[in-house]
Amino acid sequence: MKLSRLEAEIAPVILERGEAYREEGRIQYLEEESPGVYEAEVDGSDDYYIEIHLESTDEVVFTSCDCPFDGPICKHVAAVLLELREELAYAADRRVSEPEPAFGVNLPDALAKLSKEELIDLLLQFSSDMEEVKQRLKLKFQDAGSNSAMGQYQKIIRSSIKKHADGHGFVSYRQVNGAVEGAELVLGKAEEELEAGRLLSAVIISLCVLEEMLELLQACDDSDGTVGNVIEASLEMIEQAAEQPDIGTYVERGALFAKLLEASSFAELDGWSEWRIPLLQAGRALIQTPEERAAWDNQLALLEERERRDSSYSSYWSETAAQLRHDVIRQWDGEEAASSYMQSLLHMSVFRKKAIEQALAKQQWDAAMKLIEEGEITDTKAGYPGLVDKWRKFRYQLYQLTHQIDEQRKLAEEFALSGEYDFYTDLLKLYTEEEWPAVNERILTVLGQPKARSWMEDALYLRLLKEQRDTKRLLAYVRENPSRLAELSSYLLEEHKADVHQLFTEYIEREAMQASNRSAYRRVCDTIRQLVKADGSEKALAIVVKLRMMYPKRSAFLDELRQVKLS
Structure with missing residues (x-):
């Protein structure tokens, strides 16, 4: 076949x-x-x-x-x-497509020996035979500011897409890398313009790439995020242009500002609101006149309203937009106006965080505690445990700054019992050598209770048992979680070898009983190999013999068992 x-x-x-x-x-x-x-x-x-x-x-x-x-x-x-x-x-x-190695040829020397006419002929021949060479040469000599430039960039980008699309214009997962090659070439031209200080043309080229990739995104399988990465690279190029140190004196700054404001309204960005943000950020960096400030404010308000009507309107967008507005207010209206604006938005976690940090920096302990407590109450009611933890960690920071040892101990232990190792180490420093053993035992006892542990609690419990070589608790843990036996057997062998071998045997037999395909058989055999590594060759041999007798008709299983080396 x-x-x-x-x-x-x-x-x-x-x-x-x-x-x-x-x-x-x-x-x-x-x-x-x-x-x-x-x-x-x-x-x-x-x-x-x-x-x-x-x-x-x-x-x-x-x-x-x-x-x-x-x-x-x-x-x-x-x-x-x-x-x-x-x-x-x-x-x-x-x-x-990869060039053959030129064995024995020093390419720079060979090219240097050619006349100008021979070099021109060589380049023309290569550009005729190879489309990529032709595109690269056109990009190299294209006047980025000419009227025909944009059409040329679009042609290069679309040529790559068409080459890798199917008959319906769709680009499959495996063809996406090839489809974006043209866009990557054009983005290289934008980088050349940026390095040469031609900021406006760099931005215009990057926006061309952005538009073309947004269209491609609607007609491809971008599971790996390849197209998204090119989009983000074009946005990063735009941000770099707007953040140039001498941008305030750049002769085309106003045109650049207008172009970014226009781009932030691209219809293709509907549904991809997170990609509007960099355009607004870049535009904010270019504001120099009250008229531009008003235009930027109006654009932000317009986009906020558009996003609010969208069913997928997110806190990310609203908080990011508010931060951008806060930065503009601070730049144009001063710190007092910015602080007043921030106080009106304490329901947003980003502004409550800023307010707490400012209060702590100014040693306004009561104000900081009030902000912390309000955040804890509000977000507990709203069902946001992650934010509640954030405010409690600020509370812990306040206790540290005000030297409230008992309160630090209580809160650090709560965080440690939720699986946070850094707070466990903090807790250790808050007790004397005589006091610590009892505290440590209390923590291990609570973490080791037979209950459903979170992954963080489980990870901390295991870490502490391994660090402290608490093999008695480790053995009990493995009995509860036999799938972790291979990972933890090295910590147990010295003191509990017989128990480890018995646990391996029971686990292998149970997994073999449930296995029904080659992948599962391989996993069983991998566990047998772990038993061999755990100084259990004899036990492994006995169980292989037993499994062969128990499952004589499972040919795939027998095949995998034959591949297990027992010594």
Whole structure:
């Protein structure tokens, strides 16, 4: 069977189901384990293990899948074959596009020996034969300020997109990297303009990239965030232009400000409001006149209203917009006006945080405590435990600054019991050597209670047990959480070797009973290998023999067991 003829050699219904599995992302992994031998795992009604052997990049000589389908090719194998064909084609394209190494040739010296006419002929030939060279040369010599420049940039960007799109104009996940190559080339031109101090053209080019990538985002699978990364790179370029040290004296500053305000209204940004923020931030840095301040204020208010009407209106947008307005008020109206504005927005956590920090810096302890307590009460009622913790940590900071030791101890212990190691170490410093053992024992006892621990509490409890070599509690923990046995066995072997081996045996037998596919069988065998490492070769041999006798009809399991080295 040939990869290039899958459509002719696999039943259409099977191929269609395989393509659906592939498009749904059900292929968990696909790797070349040895030359020509590929292994994969596909998520179906269970996890199925697939093996494929290729004699060449096109000839399939062996396929297998441990699913119950009894036909020649199942949908799981079909999905992997389709994926493999695309991966190999992509790799071949990359090899073709990479230049061959010039063995024995010093390229700079060789080029230096050519005449001007020969160099021109060489470049023209390369630009004729290779589209990327042609695009790079056009970008190099394009006058960024010319009327035709923008059309040229769009053409380069769209050419890459079209090249990697399917017949319906959609760019699949694996083609996205190629589709953005043109945008990345154009963004390089924007960087050249920025470095040359031509800020307006740098921004205009970056905005061109931004618009084109926002359109691409609607017609591609950007699961890896490749297109989003290019968008963010273009926004970063714009911010760098606006933050230049001498921007206030830049002759085209006003035009730049107007261009950014206009861009913040791009219809393509609807649904991507977080990308409007950098444009507004860059515009804020350029404000120099009352008229510009008023225009910026009006634009922010307009966008706020638009976002508020959006069902996905978020606290991120409202808080960020308020921070931008606060910065403008402080710049134009002074600290008193900015402080008054901040006090009106204490319901926003970012402004309550600023107000608390200012009160602490000015040693206004009562004012700081009032802000903290109000935050704790408000956010407890609202059901925001993360914010409540933030205000309680400010309370702890206040206790530190005012040397309230008893209050520090009480609050630090509460944080430690919620899994925060830094507060545990703080607590240690707040007690004498004589007092500490009793406190430590109390913490370990509470953390070790048989209850549902959060992941932070669990992580802290384990960390303390390992640091203090508390093997008795560690053994009890492993009995409760046998899946952690392999990870923790090294801490227990010296004092509890027999218990460790027994726990391994029980855990392996239980997992083997529940295993039903090759992936699960592999996990069982990996645990057997951990038992061997834990000085349990004899126990491992005994359990392998027992498993072979218990499951003589599980051929995939027996195959995995044969690969376990018992010494």
